[in-house]
Amino acid sequence: MLTYTIQRLLWLIPTILAMALVTFLVMHATPGSPLDPVAEGANPLSPEAQKNLAEAYGLDKPLWEQFGIFLGKSLRGDFGQSFVYKTRTVSEILVETFPISLFLGAMALAIAIAGGVTLGILAAVYQNRSWDYVCVSLATLGVSLPNFVLAVFLIVLFSFVIPLFPTGGWGSPRDWVLPAVTLALGPLGIIARFTRSSMVEVIRSDYIRTARAKGLAEQPVVLKHVLKNALIPVVTLLGPMFAAVGTGSFFVESIFRVPGMGRFFVQSMTGRDYPMIMAVVLIYGAFLALMNLLVDLAYGLIDPRIRY
Amino acid sequence: MALSTPASGTSLAAAGLAAAPSTQTSNLWRDAWRRLLRNKLAVVGGVTVILLCLVAIFADFIAPYSYTKANFGKIYEFPSREFPLGTDQLGRDVLSRMIYGARVSMLVGLGAQVIIVMIGVPIGLVAGYLGGRVDLLLTRFIDVMYAFPRLLFVILIMSMLGAGLMNIFIAIGLTGWVGIARQTRAQVLSIKEKEFVEGARALGAGFFRTVTKHVLPSALTPIVVSVTFGIPEAIFTEAALSFIGVGINPPTPSWGQMVGENQQYLRSYWHLCVFPSIAIAITMLSFTFFGDGVRDALDPKMK
Numbered sequence: 001m002l003t004y005t006i007q008r009l010l011w012l013i014p015t016i017l018a019m020a021l022v023t024f025l026v027m028h029a030t031p032g033s034p035l036d037p038v039a040e041g042a043n044p045l046s047p048e049a050q051k052n053l054a055e056a057y058g059l060d061k062p063l064w065e066q067f068g069i070f071l072g073k074s075l076r077g078d079f080g081q082s083f084v085y086k087t088r089t090v091s092e093i094l095v096e097t098f099p100i101s102l103f104l105g106a107m108a109l110a111i112a113i114a115g116g117v118t119l120g121i122l123a124a125v126y127q128n129r130s131w132d133y134v135c136v137s138l139a140t141l142g143v144s145l146p147n148f149v150l151a152v153f154l155i156v157l158f159s160f161v162i163p164l165f166p167t168g169g170w171g172s173p174r175d176w177v178l179p180a181v182t183l184a185l186g187p188l189g190i191i192a193r194f195t196r197s198s199m200v201e202v203i204r205s206d207y208i209r210t211a212r213a214k215g216l217a218e219q220p221v222v223l224k225h226v227l228k229n230a231l232i233p234v235v236t237l238l239g240p241m242f243a244a245v246g247t248g249s250f251f252v253e254s255i256f257r258v259p260g261m262g263r264f265f266v267q268s269m270t271g272r273d274y275p276m277i278m279a280v281v282l283i284y285g286a287f288l289a290l291m292n293l294l295v296d297l298a299y300g301l302i303d304p305r306i307r308y
Numbered sequence: 309m310a311l312s313t314p315a316s317g318t319s320l321a322a323a324g325l326a327a328a329p330s331t332q333t334s335n336l337w338r339d340a341w342r343r344l345l346r347n348k349l350a351v352v353g354g355v356t357v358i359l360l361c362l363v364a365i366f367a368d369f370i371a372p373y374s375y376t377k378a379n380f381g382k383i384y385e386f387p388s389r390e391f392p393l394g395t396d397q398l399g400r401d402v403l404s405r406m407i408y409g410a411r412v413s414m415l416v417g418l419g420a421q422v423i424i425v426m427i428g429v430p431i432g433l434v435a436g437y438l439g440g441r442v443d444l445l446l447t448r449f450i451d452v453m454y455a456f457p458r459l460l461f462v463i464l465i466m467s468m469l470g471a472g473l474m475n476i477f478i479a480i481g482l483t484g485w486v487g488i489a490r491q492t493r494a495q496v497l498s499i500k501e502k503e504f505v506e507g508a509r510a511l512g513a514g515f516f517r518t519v520t521k522h523v524l525p526s527a528l529t530p531i532v533v534s535v536t537f538g539i540p541e542a543i544f545t546e547a548a549l550s551f552i553g554v555g556i557n558p559p560t561p562s563w564g565q566m567v568g569e570n571q572q573y574l575r576s577y578w579h580l581c582v583f584p585s586i587a588i589a590i591t592m593l594s595f596t597f598f599g600d601g602v603r604d605a606l607d608p609k610m611k
Binding site for chain 2: 015018019022023026027029030031032140141143144145146148149152153155156160167244247250251255265266269270277280281284285
């Protein structure tokens, strides 16, 4: 187990390095430069000004050297100055916004797990009866509708028709509800579908027949024997899911005006904010890899059949 | 075949499970087709998809107004007799713009799949069939691709190529092949050990012939399933890109763009945002139901 963990942690290094390199290259290959004027159609800066700026940001050095400098600095947690928010460093901005996204993501994931597992159990227990179809349809709705469409529907329903929650903002817990639910519905659908199919499979297995044969009531069979085994594959989903939800969604955060880090995934691209692009891609990648590792380790703990 | 649906087909799944005893020669695809037709949700989804395609193809004849023509005397009109779904900030008819928006969605959904299949399937085939070093290298590459936030990568490519329909195809294709490559590889891994492949090789079939004539046809099921689910994913990606403003170039309308542009005015002019949202929702749901049906039909054990 320990050697496995160390091995996996070591694999993280080349994976993240490769990600950094690819992002760096594509980013620099993209036409348009951070030295272009911000306003559309504005006159370009004078050549001297451009030269000075390039020097100040280190953009005049050869690419491989820039990459080297970036790597060295980022190891110490320094991602450099943002090109768009010129007075602040990328680290400062992210320290402020990442926790908000993480918090929103954690709430969303909690809703998704609670709701998804419940729907999945109901669907599996009432397999091929009307309850099953209700649950599966709900899950499909969550899976297939884009975030921003769900957000529009939820705002219309719960802010306009029934004025329960505000349309946006991030001040009080009441503001948290709609963005968290919007963010949760997609993962909820996935978890529900996965739980259902996994439960259906376990219900048909021999040891469940044995449990029933020895006279156990339906409820303990489902909750103790089926659920425990059926949830194991569901755990694998949670890693990538939390990485996606916990780093913030551009759509949910911009529609509900949540000051999280989701918007930087888009703004940094459109604004040619090189340091920010590198930072958000690497944070996402590292987060995803780490979550996957945690899930794999948890897997070994939950399921004694798996050994590393 | 549609007429042969027995009266006992009350329960969708029960029907899906029952292997139809047939006197005709049956093969995988014909059986799957029969099972698909018995799945009501899938049929509803499929019919909606066909309708949407028709709307997209005949947009010029269906749309009551032009999608570009501004009418500054009638801006921000709410739904009325004259404009069934209202008008936008330039007085353009929302219904007409949505009808043309269907064209973009359908084109992207189907077009991107062509590129995805052309990149993903060969890579999966080669990785799975050759194994060894090549496989290790390709799977590592696929893993790295997986680690990227997908949408971010698409946006990156879009800002490299510029907005436009063709570039959306390319961006979605370049990022979307990973899943299908994985599926194909996994399938090929098990098929290449089968006797009939060994037989083909023993009879002297070369690499190309073995792969295209023997391995690929048997690996087709997951590829078809992957493509059916890839369509709504591509439609979603286009909508998301256009929402952000790096997708379709205005004045060409796209549903995602309409939602994105008008999302701030949701309280004042709800019609600008809600109708395109409904259109996206219906499209995505139809494709998903249809895709679910195709998967269940091809792999009846799953149900």
